Amino acid sequence: MIADREESILDRQYSNSERNLAAALREFRLRAGLTQEELADLSGLSVRTIGNLERARSARPHRQSVDVLARALGLSGPEHETLRRAARSRTVPPAPPGETAAPYRSVIQLPFETVDLVGRDDTIARVIREADERRKASPTHATITAFTGMAGVGKTALAVHLGHQLNGQYPEGQIFLSLTARGQRELTPAEGLRRLLRALDVAPEDIPETLQERETLFRDRVSRRRIVIILDGAASEAQVTSLLPGACPCHVLITSRTRLAGLSKALHIELKELDMRSSLELLERTAGAARVLEEPQAALDLAALCHGLPLALRIVGARIAARPQRRLTDLVRRMSREGCLLDELEYRDMSVRAALLPSYARLDFAARDLLHQLSLRDLPASSLSQVASMSGRPLWQAEKAVEQLIDLRLLEEVRTGDGRQRYRLHGLVRAYAREQAGRVGLLDLSIPGALPGSAPCVDRR
Numbered sequence: 001m002i003a004d005r006e007e008s009i010l011d012r013q014y015s016n017s018e019r020n021l022a023a024a025l026r027e028f029r030l031r032a033g034l035t036q037e038e039l040a041d042l043s044g045l046s047v048r049t050i051g052n053l054e055r056a057r058s059a060r061p062h063r064q065s066v067d068v069l070a071r072a073l074g075l076s077g078p079e080h081e082t083l084r085r086a087a088r089s090r091t092v093p094p095a096p097p098g099e100t101a102a103p104y105r106s107v108i109q110l111p112f113e114t115v116d117l118v119g120r121d122d123t124i125a126r127v128i129r130e131a132d133e134r135r136k137a138s139p140t141h142a143t144i145t146a147f148t149g150m151a152g153v154g155k156t157a158l159a160v161h162l163g164h165q166l167n168g169q170y171p172e173g174q175i176f177l178s179l180t181a182r183g184q185r186e187l188t189p190a191e192g193l194r195r196l197l198r199a200l201d202v203a204p205e206d207i208p209e210t211l212q213e214r215e216t217l218f219r220d221r222v223s224r225r226r227i228v229i230i231l232d233g234a235a236s237e238a239q240v241t242s243l244l245p246g247a248c249p250c251h252v253l254i255t256s257r258t259r260l261a262g263l264s265k266a267l268h269i270e271l272k273e274l275d276m277r278s279s280l281e282l283l284e285r286t287a288g289a290a291r292v293l294e295e296p297q298a299a300l301d302l303a304a305l306c307h308g309l310p311l312a313l314r315i316v317g318a319r320i321a322a323r324p325q326r327r328l329t330d331l332v333r334r335m336s337r338e339g340c341l342l343d344e345l346e347y348r349d350m351s352v353r354a355a356l357l358p359s360y361a362r363l364d365f366a367a368r369d370l371l372h373q374l375s376l377r378d379l380p381a382s383s384l385s386q387v388a389s390m391s392g393r394p395l396w397q398a399e400k401a402v403e404q405l406i407d408l409r410l411l412e413e414v415r416t417g418d419g420r421q422r423y424r425l426h427g428l429v430r431a432y433a434r435e436q437a438g439r440v441g442l443l444d445l446s447i448p449g450a451l452p453g454s455a456p457c458v459d460r461r
């Protein structure tokens with residue numbers, strides 16, 4: 001599949017319309033968990049047609065074919081429109097002569113944006129402004145921006161959006177490299193460099209063996225190119241340092257759940273949850289405004305149950321759109337049942353539980369235990385001494401566990417109005433940690449001030 005993708009990226013230069021539809025179709029198909037053959041069966045189109053559309057090798061398809069595909073993919077109203085829009089979108093004019101480095105073709109690899117971004121205007125403006133200042137101050141050096149934040153908060157979505165938006169300033173292309181290889185394993189720097197070199201038109205037989213040689217060739221290849229490189233889902237600084245170009249008029253956008261403090265020259269941006277207004281806006285865009293306006297109180301309740309996490313809001317929006325006859329209050333009731341919240345926050349390949357799992361899996365025993373303990377108490381925020389007493393460990397040990405939880409974005413450090421430091425659990429992290437605590441039998445313990453024990457969600461109708 002990766003070979004397929006590389007071929008489609010490198011084979012030829014797409015028009016934007018072909019690229020948009022190809023990326024959108026592929027993304028919707030993968031999200032629906034369908035192979036090209038299955039989609040062909042469901043839609044009545046041939047596997048060849050679908051393959052060609054996904055490789056951007058077809059002329060613009062008829063609207064009827066797009067509608068048939070949308071139905072087969074189970075796309076809701078707004079998503080159906082997104083696919084239509086992708087099929088209609090116009091070709092961008094080529095960059096003016098002299099703008100591109102002559103020997104290279106431009107690279108276009110950004111995923112399609114399936115939903116318009118909400119609530120990030122200030123952050124976008126800040127990145128563009130600061131990147132501009134940095135570029136002016138040091139025009140031959142790569143500008144690096146690193147986005148951090150908890151799972152599902154929208155780091156990738158924002159980086160991709162910026163990649164599209166920065167197109168004009170970086171006309172020689174955009175490269176998107178996932179560092180987690182579809183969530184399975186971390187990409188090694190050597191493999192990351194191999195993929196970057198392939199994206200930059202280096203033939204497989206010309207890719208050197210050693211890491212150092214790959215780095216040198218990569219730096220040479222990008223040294224005069226104005227491109228945007230997105231390194232998505234970095235696990236650590238060590239994973240990305242070899243992939244940073246150094247002297248190059250390009251912009252590197254990195255996303256990571258952990259703060260990459262070692263990248264001292266980067267602009268670091270911490271993404272927070274959406275506020276209530278943006279949460280409702282996202283619900284409207286994904287579920288359809290009419291449904292939200294019809295049941296405003298239920299929409300507010302749903303937004304509150306998602307705790308501002310865009311991933312959760314998208315899941316809820318998609319579920320509403322998929323059931324046009326069902327009332328929003330029904331979903332509120334289901335999500336409010338004790339122990340059922342995370343069961344309801346799953347739709348097709350989107351799952352809050354699955355998004356939180358990799359961070360949780362990286363915790364050592366003490367940090368995991370502390371997270372369980374914190375999740376069982378209904379405290380808005382705790383001081384370090386409270387945290388230490390919950391953990392039953394000396395302060396220094398509790399502090400170490402707290403650091404790990406903060407690094408993995410499972411605990412948030414906040415300052416109170418009078419400047420004191422407190423620690424806060426995100427509502428969905430709390431729900432997840434309580435489930436895990438239940439698994440290790442902690443919910444049976446009698447903890448002063450503990451939340452009532454939560455039985456697993458059984459009623460899944």
Ligand SMILES: Nc1ncnc2c1ncn2[C@@H]1O[C@H](COP(=O)(O)OP(=O)(O)OP(=O)(O)O)[C@@H](O)[C@H]1O
Pocket residue numbers: 115116117118119120149150151152153154155156157158233255257282310311314355
């Ligand atoms: N501001 C936003 N407006 C609209 N949709 C958003 C926004 N932020 C994120 N989303 C959507 O929410 C979902 C989760 O976002 P995304 O994948 O970018 O999260 P992430 O922070 O990269 O998560 P992870 O740490 O798991 O990689 C995606 O479907 C994305 O399109």
Ligand SMILES: [Mg+2]
Pocket residue numbers: 155156157232233255
């Ligand atoms: Mg991501």
